[in-house]
Structure formats: structure tokens, C-alpha cells
Amino acid sequence: MTTITIDAVTFEVASAALQSAAEEMGSILKRSSYSPIIRDMDDFSCAIFSASGELVAQADYIPAQLGAMSLVVKSILTRWEGRIQEDDAYICNHPYMGAMHLPDVNIVTPIFSGGELIAWAGTAAHHIDVGGVNPGSEGPELTELYGEGVVLPPVRLSIAGIENEDLVAVLTENFRDPLSTLSDLRAQRASCKLGEERVHELVRQYGRAELLEVMQRMLDSVETAVSRLLAQLPDGVGEAEGSLDDDGVGGPPTRIHARVEKRGNRLSIDLSGSDPQTAGAMNIPWASARAGLVYAVRCVVAPGLTSNDGLLRVLDITAPEGTVVNPLPPAAVSIRHNSCQRLADTLIRAMQDLWPDRAVASSTVTFFSFNVGSTHPKTGRSSVMADVVGGGTGATRDSDGIDGVDTYMSNVGVMPTEVVETNYQIRVRRTEFRPGSQGLGEFQGGLGLIREYEILDHPQHATFYAEQTDSRFAPEGAGGGGRALPTQITVLAPDGSVVDRPMKTSRVLPAGSVVRVETSGGGGYGDPARRSAALRERDLRDGRLAERSNEDAR
Numbered sequence: 001m002t003t004i005t006i007d008a009v010t011f012e013v014a015s016a017a018l019q020s021a022a023e024e025m026g027s028i029l030k031r032s033s034y035s036p037i038i039r040d041m042d043d044f045s046c047a048i049f050s051a052s053g054e055l056v057a058q059a060d061y062i063p064a065q066l067g068a069m070s071l072v073v074k075s076i077l078t079r080w081e082g083r084i085q086e087d088d089a090y091i092c093n094h095p096y097m098g099a100m101h102l103p104d105v106n107i108v109t110p111i112f113s114g115g116e117l118i119a120w121a122g123t124a125a126h127h128i129d130v131g132g133v134n135p136g137s138e139g140p141e142l143t144e145l146y147g148e149g150v151v152l153p154p155v156r157l158s159i160a161g162i163e164n165e166d167l168v169a170v171l172t173e174n175f176r177d178p179l180s181t182l183s184d185l186r187a188q189r190a191s192c193k194l195g196e197e198r199v200h201e202l203v204r205q206y207g208r209a210e211l212l213e214v215m216q217r218m219l220d221s222v223e224t225a226v227s228r229l230l231a232q233l234p235d236g237v238g239e240a241e242g243s244l245d246d247d248g249v250g251g252p253p254t255r256i257h258a259r260v261e262k263r264g265n266r267l268s269i270d271l272s273g274s275d276p277q278t279a280g281a282m283n284i285p286w287a288s289a290r291a292g293l294v295y296a297v298r299c300v301v302a303p304g305l306t307s308n309d310g311l312l313r314v315l316d317i318t319a320p321e322g323t324v325v326n327p328l329p330p331a332a333v334s335i336r337h338n339s340c341q342r343l344a345d346t347l348i349r350a351m352q353d354l355w356p357d358r359a360v361a362s363s364t365v366t367f368f369s370f371n372v373g374s375t376h377p378k379t380g381r382s383s384v385m386a387d388v389v390g391g392g393t394g395a396t397r398d399s400d401g402i403d404g405v406d407t408y409m410s411n412v413g414v415m416p417t418e419v420v421e422t423n424y425q426i427r428v429r430r431t432e433f434r435p436g437s438q439g440l441g442e443f444q445g446g447l448g449l450i451r452e453y454e455i456l457d458h459p460q461h462a463t464f465y466a467e468q469t470d471s472r473f474a475p476e477g478a479g480g481g482g483r484a485l486p487t488q489i490t491v492l493a494p495d496g497s498v499v500d501r502p503m504k505t506s507r508v509l510p511a512g513s514v515v516r517v518e519t520s521g522g523g524g525y526g527d528p529a530r531r532s533a534a535l536r537e538r539d540l541r542d543g544r545l546a547e548r549s550n551e552d553a554r
Contacts (some may be wrong), residue, residue, distance in 0.1 A: 002118040004213040021198035022059040029191040034183035036419045037386045041412040044125035051117045054309040056215045057500045064409040068291040071098030072106045075155040080114040086112045087161035092154040094344045095285035096329045102130045107188035112210045121195030123188040129384040131174040134463045136371025140248040140504035142281045145330040151173045152278045222310030227265040237261045238354025242346040245470045248280020258350040270318040271325045289325045296347035338467045341365035344408040361394030361523030362475040363407035366487045368466040374424040385424045387415045390463035392446025392521030401446030401522035427454040436546025441481030441524025448519035455513045465504035481524030490516045
């Protein structure tokens with residue numbers, strides 16, 4: 001067997017080109033997609049994989065999809081072994097075959113060179129609706145995967161370059177807004193095609209064997225770098241636990257527990273102390289749980305490294321089946337991202353327990369989501385809106401948190417008001433920071449957000465949910481800093497009276513109803529008495545403070 005020698009300069013240039021290809025794929029998808037959740041909110045990811053399905057290069061769009069997409073490629077390889085051909089395009093959203101939840105649809109294409117499968121190009125994008133009981137295909141109250149939409153194992157969307165008309169017909173008749181969905185699927189296919197072209201360019205420039213060696217070295221280099229960083233850290237054990245407000249259907253809080261042990265250059269992560277899988281849709285499919293592990297380790301141990309599957313090689317993971325972090329089918333998973341956020345926070349706190357010098361305050365894990373079956377104001381065509389509202393990040397030992405962002409594993413933007421009001425029968429009455437929502441400290445957490453939606457013209461079916469509405473589970477401070485305020489959802493009747501303050505719900509709202517969310521900020525860091533005079537003056541000038549009860553400030 002001939003050994004391929006790649007010099008350092010060639011490796012750096014070629015590996016950067018693969019990373020650039022993933023970024024360029026993202027640009028294509030964003031600019032050619034139809035739905036605001038992809039086009040305006042950036043809820044998608046793009047990546048290049050090795051022939052065996054290992055993630056080699058991924059654009060940093062949504063951390064929730066880091067470490068997850070390669071499982072879809074491996075499911076395709078298992079299901080279609082010996083039958084994969086050039087110009088095929090595979091579609092998959094099955095949470096128990098490598099995907100995350102049904103609205104996150106994966107499009108993956110094989111890349112051949114000289115008749116040999118050498119790589120894969122892949123995209124994952126959140127589609128506004130894939131059928132199911134509720135508009136937007138999500139629902140905390142759902143108890144089985146089948147109620148959440150059309151379940152797609154790895155099947156061919158295109159066969160040898162020709163779109164599979166039979167499959168397209170099935171999808172068209174099962175989705176509430178097929179124009180948006182099919183347009184977005186074709187945008188994903190175009191993104192993958194761009195990835196294929198860039199890989200072929202690199203083959204022509206460097207040679208097929210040389211590029212394959214570059215891919216392997218990219219994986220090896222991340223493994224080596226993380227191993228060295230771990231070797232420099234003290235050995236020991238850290239533990240933490242966090243709770244979800246409920247089980248999705250109004251039951252008791254659901255506990256997530258993490259035990260992290262570091263020995264030498266390896267890290268063992270044990271999630272077996274977590275609660276059994278939930279009755280509602282809070283469960284985390286394994287792909288999403290694995291993404292949470294990759295995210296947390298990368299943040300605490302190796303924040304400066306690019307992300308690929310090389311990082312997984314230094315991890316020993318225990319996550320028993322049947323738990324909330326690794327459920328058995330057909331458990332519902334549609335709102336698993338709230339649980340993912342709590343998992344990420346718990347993992348980071350467990351590693352901070354192990355390495356206290358890396359402590360930061362907790363960020364919000366609220367992840368308020370608002371899905372509505374609406375109509376287009378001009379055409380009257382059925383449409384589905386999906387919006388997300390973030391909150392504050394936790395403070396660090398030398399800086400305040402960030403205001404009003406989608407924290408941890410998420411990275412999507414709030415939908416612009418103009419987009420909401422020109423595409424749906426919904427009015428955004430307020431979008432502003434929430435003064436006093438942050439945890440206090442020498443450095444304060446970031447502020448949460450207030451956003452109000454008014455239902456216009458006709459009754460509309462809305463599903464909305466959040467975490468940390470229970471004050472016991474609000475974002476924690478660190479180093480003596482205070483907790484942030486909990487999140488609050490309020491439903492107002494058309495006459496302005498308060499209907500209720502739900503945690504999670506799916507219901508028909510009459511025209512004139514208003515849904516208001518006030519998200520939690522981030523936790524504070526350090527003794528509040530040590531906050532500098534300049535920062536105190538800025539807090540007053542910017543209106544960042546509000547009256548808080550003694551219990552809220554604890």
C-alpha cells in the first residue's frame with residue numbers, strides 16, 4: 001500500500017478549502033430558500049463528510065446539528081449499501097435513524113470520483129411544516145412520533161439526477177405549505193450540488209488519494225488537539241444536574257444528570273442518572289444528545305478548534321436507552337431542543353465542577369417557540385409561521401453576558417417584524433429587551449426579551465412553549481452571582497384580560513388574542529457589591545435595571 005505524503009502547507013490550504021465549501025453551501029441555501037425560518041433566521045447547517053460518513057467539515061450555523069448529521073449519512077450507508085449511485089439525493093428526517101426531529105430535514109448526496117465513492121455533501125434545514133397534528137409539526141402534548149408529521153427514513157429524493165415524482169407527490173399531499181417545503185428541499189439539493197462541485201475541484205487540483213488523505217488528517221488533527229488539551233487539565237470528576245419544567249404534558253419536572261470524569265487524555269461522560277423518557281415530546285433523540293456532548297466539550301475544552309468527528313474519538317459516553325437523553329421509539333421528540341439546551345447547560349456545569357477556573361454563569365435555556373397555522377395577508381394561501389425568541393447569556397469572570405440572543409446550541413435569529421406581518425395574519429406589537437431579567441453580579445447576565453404577537457383576521461391554531469417558567473430552574477449565577485428571572489408566557493383575550501400563563505400549549509386562538517413572552521436573562525458572575533461604578537452608571541443610563549423581589553434576586 002502506497003503511503004500518501006501531504007506537506008503542511010497543502011494540508012492547511014486543502015482543509016481550509018473543504019471548510020470554505022461548507023460555508024459556501026450555506027450561502028447557497030440561505031439565498032435560494034423560500035421559508036423565513038431558513039432565509040431570515042438561519043436555521044440550517046451544511047457539511048462535507050468522508051466516504052464512511054464521518055463529519056469532516058461543517059459550517060458553524062447551528063451547533064445543535066454539530067456532531068449529529070453524520071449519523072444520517074451512516075444510516076444511508078447501512079440502508080442503501082451496494083445501491084448508491086452518482087447523482088442520487090437522499091432525504092431523511094427520522095429521529096431514530098440519525099436525524100433530530102421531523103421538521104429538521106436532511107438532504108445528503110454522494111460524491112463519486114472515477115467510479116469510487118469518496119465523500120458526501122449534506123444539509124439539514126428546519127422546515128416550517130412536515131404534517132402531523134399541529135401546524136409546524138411540533139407539540140409538547142404529543143406522545144408518539146407518528147403525531148409529529150411524516151416520518152422519512154433514508155429514501156431517495158432524486159434518482160440518478162431525476163427528482164422522484166412519487167415521493168414529491170406524497171410530500172405535497174401531507175404538508176400544510178407544500179410550496180415552501182418543496183422549494184426549500186430544492187434549495188438544499190442545490191446546496192449539496194455546490195458541495196459536490198467544490199470537492200471535484202479539489203480532486204482535480206490535488207488528486208483523489210491526496211484529498212482523501214487530507215480528510216483523514218483533518219479528523220486526526222482534531223483528535224490529537226483535543227487529546228493534548230485534555231492531558232493539560234487536572235484529572236478528576238465533576239457532576240451537575242438540571243431540570244426541565246415538566247414532561248411536556250404537565251407532569252413533574254424531568255431531571256437531566258451528567259457525571260464527567262477526566263483521566264489522562266480521555267473524557268468519560270455518564271448520563272445514566274437522567275430520568276426515564278418523558279410522556280410528552282421533550283425526549284432527546286440520540287443524534288441531538290450527541291450534538292450536545294460535542295458542543296459542551298468543544299466550548300469548555302477546545303473552543304478554538306474547528307468541529308469534526310475527530311472530537312468524538314476522545315469521549316467515552318454512557319447514555320442508557322429509555323432515558324430522556326436516549327429514548328426508545330416511538331417516543332415523541334418534536335420539542336427536544338428545549339431539552340438539548342438544558343443538557344448543554346448541565347454538561348457545562350459538570351465540567352465547571354471538575355475545572356472551577358473555567359466557570360461561567362448559566363445562560364437561558366428557555367428557547368421560546370411560536371408556531372401558527374395562518375394565512376398569507378395578500379393571497380389568502382395557507383401558511384405556517386415558526387418563530388423563536390432567545391434570551392440572555394451568562395456572565396463570565398470578566399464580562400457581562402450578551403443580551404437577547406439564541407444561546408448555547410441554537411444560533412437562529414428572531415424573525416424580523418416586517419417578515420412576520422407581510423407573510424402571516426399576525427402583528428408583532430412589541431420586541432424589546434426585558435429590564436431586570438438578568439442575574440446580578442460583579443458582571444451581570446445578558447437581558448432576556450419581550451415579544452408580543454397579536455392574532456389577526458381569523459382564529460388561528462398556535463403551538464408555543466418555553467422552559468424555565470419555573471423559578472426553581474431559572475439560569476444560575478456563578479462565583480457568588482445571582483440567578484436570572486424565570487420566563488413568563490401570558491395569553492391575553494381580545495379585550496386585554498389575562499386568559500392564563502401556560503408553560504407549553506397548543507390551542508386555537510381567536511382573532512384579537514395576544515401572546516406575550518418574557519424570556520429569562522443570563523445568570524450573574526461574582527459579588528454584586530463589586531460591580532464597578534462605571535458599569536452601575538451604564539446600567540441606570542441604559543435602563544437595564546428593574547424592581548425585583550428578594551426571592552427573584554436570589
